[in-house]
Amino acid sequence: MTLSKSQYIRGLQCHKSLWLLKNRPELRTKADAQTESLFEAGYSVGDTAKALFPGGVEVVFDSGDFHGMTEKTKALIEEGAEVIYEATFKERAIFAMADILVKNGDAWDMYEVKASTKVKEYHRNDAAIQWYALSNAISLNRAYIVHIDNRYVRVGALDVNSLFKIVDVTETVKERQSAIVPNLEQIREMLQSDMPDIDIGGHCKDPHLCDFYKHCWQHIPSPSVFNLHRMSAKQKFGLYRQGIVGYPDISDDVILNGMQRVQVDTAKTGIPHIDKSVIQAFLETLVYPIHFFDFETFQNAIPRFDRQSPYEQIPFQYSLHILHEDGKLEHKEFLGDENSDPRDALIAQMLRDILPTGSIVAYNQSFEKKVIKKLAAFKPARKEALLALNERFVDLIVPFRKRGYYHPDFNGSFSLKSVLPALFPDDEELDYKKLDIQNGGMAMDTFANLHRLKDKSKREEIRSALLAYCRLDTLAMVKLLEKLGGLHGV
Numbered sequence: 001m002t003l004s005k006s007q008y009i010r011g012l013q014c015h016k017s018l019w020l021l022k023n024r025p026e027l028r029t030k031a032d033a034q035t036e037s038l039f040e041a042g043y044s045v046g047d048t049a050k051a052l053f054p055g056g057v058e059v060v061f062d063s064g065d066f067h068g069m070t071e072k073t074k075a076l077i078e079e080g081a082e083v084i085y086e087a088t089f090k091e092r093a094i095f096a097m098a099d100i101l102v103k104n105g106d107a108w109d110m111y112e113v114k115a116s117t118k119v120k121e122y123h124r125n126d127a128a129i130q131w132y133a134l135s136n137a138i139s140l141n142r143a144y145i146v147h148i149d150n151r152y153v154r155v156g157a158l159d160v161n162s163l164f165k166i167v168d169v170t171e172t173v174k175e176r177q178s179a180i181v182p183n184l185e186q187i188r189e190m191l192q193s194d195m196p197d198i199d200i201g202g203h204c205k206d207p208h209l210c211d212f213y214k215h216c217w218q219h220i221p222s223p224s225v226f227n228l229h230r231m232s233a234k235q236k237f238g239l240y241r242q243g244i245v246g247y248p249d250i251s252d253d254v255i256l257n258g259m260q261r262v263q264v265d266t267a268k269t270g271i272p273h274i275d276k277s278v279i280q281a282f283l284e285t286l287v288y289p290i291h292f293f294d295f296e297t298f299q300n301a302i303p304r305f306d307r308q309s310p311y312e313q314i315p316f317q318y319s320l321h322i323l324h325e326d327g328k329l330e331h332k333e334f335l336g337d338e339n340s341d342p343r344d345a346l347i348a349q350m351l352r353d354i355l356p357t358g359s360i361v362a363y364n365q366s367f368e369k370k371v372i373k374k375l376a377a378f379k380p381a382r383k384e385a386l387l388a389l390n391e392r393f394v395d396l397i398v399p400f401r402k403r404g405y406y407h408p409d410f411n412g413s414f415s416l417k418s419v420l421p422a423l424f425p426d427d428e429e430l431d432y433k434k435l436d437i438q439n440g441g442m443a444m445d446t447f448a449n450l451h452r453l454k455d456k457s458k459r460e461e462i463r464s465a466l467l468a469y470c471r472l473d474t475l476a477m478v479k480l481l482e483k484l485g486g487l488h489g490v
């Protein structure tokens with residue numbers, strides 16, 4: 001039975017996951033393809049890395065003709081190719097594609113390209129199985145992992161030699177060869193048997209979130225011990241293995257911290273927990289005019305703009321509601337041009353829009369403050385003014401985290417997307433599900449790819465959806481503050 005390299009890696013994570021893939025693929029949770037389908041394919045990290053070894057020949061991927069791909073690879077090797085991209089092999093019943101093969105004397109060096117910013121454990125296993133298969137057909141010299149170096153800062157044309165880091169993993173790969181045959185024997189035996197009896201565990205998310213997660217976790221009620229705030233995974237699985245799963249299973253003997261006990265108690269009574277002294281202390285920190293501020297950011301693995309690093313969070317949008325002492329509420333917003341670096345225009349408008357005095361309220365302020373700090377480094381001329389903003393931040397998550405208000409429907413999460421619907425369950429204006437863009441991840445992916453979209457009217461439609469999403473983030477904060485004020489009787 002032939003296995004692909006990724007199937008072997010899946011089998012190392014969990015035998016059951018590989019068994020289900022081979023026998024019950026319909027139980028997989030499909031990745032959300034919505035954003036991807038809107039845009040033309042981007043220029044991938046793998047494609048960019050080919051420039052490290054220019055002049056190679058590519059074995060073009062053809063899902064209907066793997067045999068043709070292996071034959072093409074053989075022919076290229078025989079013809080004396082020096083560099084081959086996507087060289088394809090079926091050896092020792094393993095189907096493997098090497099990202100880049102480079103001739104080195106009589107042997108070949110093997111390069112595996114990863115979009116991550118460091119070498120991960122499973123990358124080494126990935127290179128090891130690759131080596132196992134390829135070494136049956138060609139003589140191998142060294143194995144390398146090529147990954148993104150996030151210290152790189154683009155200046156002018158892309159410098160691929162600085163963008164990527166090349167790590168020699170040959171010794172580890174060779175050491176791991178002895179484990180591969182027994183691993184493969186176990187996997188093949190397992191695949192010829194009934195579904196393995198493997199319970200849920202830390203392996204369901206490590207190294208990848210398993211796509212059978214929904215299927216395997218369906219017996220876990222909501223809420224469960226897995227929703228307990230700031231409890232370690234080890235403790236959660238410890239309780240689970242003792243049969244303590246749902247909140248009714250949690251007796252007074254189970255040691256919980258204050259927040260976790262509030263979660264369990266409010267879930268039993270259905271009555272929110274309120275501590276007015278915490279709310280009062282928070283409200284006293286606020287100074288009018290109160291600014292409610294939220295950034296959206298995008299990131300690129302391969303920097304598009306000057307002075308951009310790989311995966312750097314680049315702000316492209318903000319929403320700002322300003323609540324004046326007389327009750328007047330005004331709204332301001334910024335959405336950058338998707339075709340150019342939005343940072344200069346954003347900084348200029350942000351420093352105009354935010355008034356010289358008053359609190360700046362964010363939800364989980366560390367993100368906004370970090371982005372502002374980066375902007376200050378990006379624009380030294382406005383550094384002082386930008387950093388002065390960070391002194392005025394107040395974090396609206398604090399009264400929730402400090403148990404000033406806990407609603408059982410928070411389910412142990414204090415994110416805006418959990419808190420808002422629990423406090424305003426029937427308010428359509430505050431319902432993210434009514435929007436085309438419903439979360440920060442979607443906003444990020446959408447904007448990062450928007451410049452690829454040729455259709456201008458579609459682009460405008462998406463820009464409106466982005467504005468509506470970000471506006472709701474700050475309106476939500478206004479409403480939450482009103483609610484806290486009301487709870488406190490002010």
Ligand code: SF4
Nearest residue numbers: 014017204210213216
């Ligand atoms: S969800 Fe967990 S137990 Fe189920 S197949 Fe995946 S890794 Fe295995």
